[in-house]
Amino acid sequence: MENTNKWLATVASIWIQCSSGASYTFGIYSSTLKSTQNYDQTTLDTVSVFKDIGANIGILSGLLFDAVTVNHRRSGLPLVYVAGAVQCFTGYFLMWLSVTGVINKPHVLLMCLFMFIAAHAQTFFNTANVVVSVRNFPDYSGTSVGIMKVIVSMCRGIIVFLLKGFLGLSGAILIQIYQTLFNGKPTTFLLMLAVFPTLVSLALMLLVHVNLCNTSNDKPHLNRFSLIALIIAAYLMIMIILQNVFAFPLWAHIVTTIILLVLVLSPLQIAHTARTSELQREQGPPSLDMAPLVMASEGQDEVEMNLFQAMGCKIKYIM
Helix, strand or coil, rough: CHHHHHHEEEEEEHHHHHHHCCCHHHHHHHHHHHHHHHCCCHHHEEEEEEEEHHHHHHHHHHHHHHHHCHHHHHCCHHHHHHHHHHHHHHHHHHEEEEEECCCCCCCHHHHHHHHHHHHHHHHHHHHHHHHHHHHCCHHHHHCCCCCCCCCCCCCCCCHHHHHHHHHHHHHHHHHHHHHCCCCCHHHHHHHHHHHHHHHHHHHHHHHCCCCCCCCCCCCCHHHHHHHHHHHHHHHHHHHHHHHHCCCCCCHHHHHHHHHHHHHHHHHHHHHHHHHHHHHHHHHCCCCCCCCEEEEEEEECCEEEHHHHHHHHHHHHHHH
């Protein structure tokens, strides 16, 4: 039963990655943040620096992951996602309250803290997704896990490339959704960043867990996941270029977003195919050259013989 959900866990990790790259969307709401808080460019840059610091300092997420998953316990893993979800919602929601004027304009240092907390959530999602997937597919983990770069060896680092690749795409995915639902409303986009990644991670976190099993036949399926990531990247690049050249009406945004969502959902079909292939291998008939087909008697002892041994024995008997 454990192995049944290995591929589903991978899909859940991919979807969480696709929603958790809010730190890459700063350009959408930065001008609103600057105008509503009366920041000059230097102050805005300072706030942005704390975004980068929060998104790249994953020490706490790593320590929490080790603490709650000691001895490969599954029960503690959701705590990592909950910690990320709480930070994501708290940071972006407080920024949204500040921008909308619901709370008094905070001090710059306090806004930097809001930004740090919001971006820091990304490290918790990323740590849980990548480490679990690396443990699920140890043969394709790569040696660059500690560095966590997108460009790693496609031979052994395919799973790291896969999840980091989807995280890199998540900013463009979030922006495409924003342009369809809230185009021209960057303040609402801040609220979306507080709610959407939080709900996605909480909804899917129970599907992500470690399955220690054989992965020798997994590479073709993982390659298909990577192909989907490359297709989504190419699609987003084309859409961004077209949207900067032409003025897209609302219906065009809706159509392109639906196509994008279909691409994002397509890993589920790959997971189904991979699991079906596993079941066929597990339940398939034994190999003819290994199955004992004939029991030959040598005196009082019985000797097991496979098909080829039995044929040889029969030839010797005839001759």
